[in-house]
Amino acid sequence: MKILNHLLYANDGKQVSYRATPNRGSKYSPTYLVMHYTAATKAAGSIAWFLKPEAKASAHLVIDKDGTITQFAPFNVVTWHAGVSQWNGLNGLNSYSIGIELVNGGKLIKQGGKWVCPVDKESVPDNDVIIAKHKNETVENAWHEYSEKQLAVAIEVATLLVKTYALKDVVGHEDIAPFRKSDPGPAFPMGSFKSKAMGRKDETLDLYKTSTEVNIRKGAGTQFETVTKMLPANTKVTILKREGTWSFVEVLDTVHGLNDIEGWISAKYLVK
Numbered sequence: 492m493k494i495l496n497h498l499l500y501a502n503d504g505k506q507v508s509y510r511a512t513p514n515r516g517s518k519y520s521p522t523y524l525v526m527h528y529t530a531a532t533k534a535a536g537s538i539a540w541f542l543k544p545e546a547k548a549s550a551h552l553v554i555d556k557d558g559t560i561t562q563f564a565p566f567n568v569v570t571w572h573a574g575v576s577q578w579n580g581l582n583g584l585n586s587y588s589i590g591i592e593l594v595n596g597g598k599l600i601k602q603g604g605k606w607v608c609p610v611d612k613e614s615v616p617d618n619d620v621i622i623a624k625h626k627n628e629t630v631e632n633a634w635h636e637y638s639e640k641q642l643a644v645a646i647e648v649a650t651l652l653v654k655t656y657a658l659k660d661v662v663g664h665e666d667i668a669p670f671r672k673s674d675p676g677p678a679f680p681m682g683s684f685k686s687k688a689m690g691r692k693d694e695t696l697d698l699y700k701t702s703t704e705v706n707i708r709k710g711a712g713t714q715f716e717t718v719t720k721m722l723p724a725n726t727k728v729t730i731l732k733r734e735g736t737w738s739f740v741e742v743l744d745t746v747h748g749l750n751d752i753e754g755w756i757s758a759k760y761l762v763k
C-alpha cells in the first residue's frame with residue numbers, strides 16, 4: 492500500500508475505489524486516527540449514505556469485511572465522522588483526525604432466536620458474535636466480530652497513515668465521544684491494533700505478567716471496585732504508570748472476552 496497526493500493505493504498499485512463525498516470540510520493536518528464501526532453489516536448502505544448531502548456524515552475510508560477499501564476524501568481534507576467530541580484538550584475531532592469506518596453490525600439484539608443488527612435488521616451467524624462488556628458500560632452485550640482479513644487490512648492502512656502523517660495516537664469514537672458512542676466496541680482489539688499501528692516495539696513496553704489470579708481495579712487501592720472478573724495468573728500486561736504500591740496497566744491478552752482492559756493492580760502480583 493502507498494499514499495500518493497493524499498490518496499490510497501492498494502498493494503497491486505491501483506488506487507482504491509474513490510467515491511467523492513460532498514460531506515467534507517477544508518484542508519487540514521491530521522493529528523489522530525479515529526476508528527469506527529458502521530453499525531451495519533453491509534458496506535453498500537454506508538457507502539451510499541456518505542455520498543448523500545443530507546447525511547451530513549462521512550469518513551475518509553470504509554473497510555469492508557473482505558478487506559475492500561473505499562476512500563471518500565483525500566486524507567488532507569476534513570471528513571465528518573467524529574461529531575461532538577473531545578480528546579486531549581481538543582474539541583470537535585473532525586478538524587484533527589482521519590476517520591476509518593469498519594463494516595460491522597456493532598451491538599446486536601436477539602430477534603426470533605437469531606442475533607440481528609438493529610440498524611439494518613440483517614442476522615449475524617452465532618460464530619461471528621462475541622458476548623462482552625463494553626468498557627463504557629456495566630453489562631455484557633452481544634457484539635459483531637470483525638473479520639481477520641478486515642483487521643489485517645485496517646492495521647496495514649493505519650500503520651501507513653501513522654507513518655505518513657506522523658499521527659500521535661489511534662483512538663476509538665467511544666473514547667472521544669464516550670456518552671454517545673460505542674464504536675469500535677469490545678470486539679475491536681484496540682490495544683494490539685494501536686501498538687502495531689504506532690510501531691511500538693515490545694522491548695519499549697514495560698512488560699509484566701500476573702503471578703497469580705488477581706483483581707484489577709478502577710483506582711489504586713482495594714477500596715476501589717474491580718473493572719472485570721479476576722485476571723488469571725500469567726496474564727500479560729504493560730505498566731503505564733505507578734502510584735505507591737499500585738500499577739496502572741493495560742492488559743495485552745484477551746481476558747473474559749475483552750480485548751482492551753485497563754486498570755490498577757497491586758504491584759506485588761506483577762512479575763517480569
Ligand SMILES: [Zn+2]
Binds near residue numbers: 526527528572664672
Ligand atoms: Zn463512529
